[in-house]
Amino acid sequence: MASSLNLEHVSRLFQTHRAAALTALGVAIVLPIAVNDYQTYLSYGPGGVPYNVAGWLVSNLLTLASREQLSTGPYHDKELAFANEPxxxxxxxxxQRASPRPPLGRHAVPQRQLxxxxxxxxxxxxxxxxEALGEAAQQRGFxxxxxxxxxxxxSALFVSTNQKWHSVAQQTRGEIAxxxxxxxxxxxxxxxxxxxKKLIETGWGxxxxxxxxxxxxxxxxFSLPVTYMLVYAPRDEAELDVAQAIVKASIGFMAGSRADLE
Structure with missing residues (x-):
């Protein structure tokens, strides 16, 4: 009988304070999820948005606009800039990269592997x-x-203002890597x-x-070109060589030069 009366009392309280009860229930469910998500955001380290609660909120909002990242279909578009050039x-x-792709954080910004x-x-x-590659390319005016x-x-590498900027360089405001x-x-x-396309197919990014x-x-x-790519972190000497070669190819493409950069 006591248990029944208690349940009836709780029911009456819920009916009387429905809005407050639902709010409390929602907070109890959502708060642990939000705290965990915020901790994940902080684990990336500082990035392009503020490294605080405001940045976390902005990151979650921006994530709603993000798209899938692994299909190679976009690179079959013959209307893409330079699509008809090698x-x-x-x-x-x-x-081919030796390992499966690393998992990434769920937030679009900052984009980080876990x-x-x-x-x-x-x-x-x-x-x-x-930095050494950048300094060498800078000395050569690229x-x-x-x-x-x-x-x-x-710090980042940018197309030199002495170079003619093509449409992709203009879109990224000159930033290369x-x-x-x-x-x-x-x-x-x-x-x-x-x-x-090759980068995705071989599992590097x-x-x-x-x-x-x-x-x-x-x-x-601002907007990012469809060829703005994340490359996974190199873990040993062999992968360092691959990473360095990818950066060289990026400089060459953005600076419009096939010359040796070193």
Whole structure:
């Protein structure tokens, strides 16, 4: 009888305070999920949006505009810029990547991989090689080195203002490539359409969630070409060589030169 009366009392309370009860129930369900999602966002390290609750909210909102990242269909479009010209990768490059693709965080920005991370020593070695390549290309007048427009935490390679910028370079505001040097060691590059297709097919990377999303121009004031690619972090010497060659191909494509960059 007591149990029945208690249930009736709870029922009456619920009917009287329905809105408050539903709100409390919703908070109890959603809050742990939100806390876990926020912790995941922080685990990426600083990126292109603020590294705080405001950035997390913006990231979740922007994620609604992201698209799938692994199909190669977009690169069959003959209307793409440079689609009728050869790519910058050699015919037998890159080799098939040895591991399955690493999982990525669910947020579109910052785009980060969660597993298969390099050691600190390998990550720093890649940063050193990237910077040396950039400095060599800068001395030859192909690129300029300055802070990334997209990440805002790392230096990036840009097409030199002394070079003629083609349509893709204009779309990225000149940015060619940058490394996510803080934690995961992955990197973004802009590639020729044929090279973008090869990159996905051989398992070395995927598109950004905003690549080719034209609505981003209205939402964020800029858009990314469909050849804006994430390349997974190199984990050993052999993968460092592959990563370096991918960056070279990106510089060549964006600077409009097939000359040796070193």
């Amino acid at each position: 790519g910058f990768f050699p015919a037998d490059f890159p080799p 597993e298969q991370l390099p050691s600190e020593a390998i990550r720093q070695q890649f940063v050193d090689k990237f 690129v300029e080195i300055k802070q990334s427009l997209y990440e805002r935490q790392h 940058h490394i996510h040097a803080g934690l995961d060691g992955s990197f973004h590059v802009v590639l020729h359409p044929a090279d973008s 995927q598109r950004h969630g905003f690549s080719g999303v034209t609505v981003m121009k209205r939402v964020a004031g």
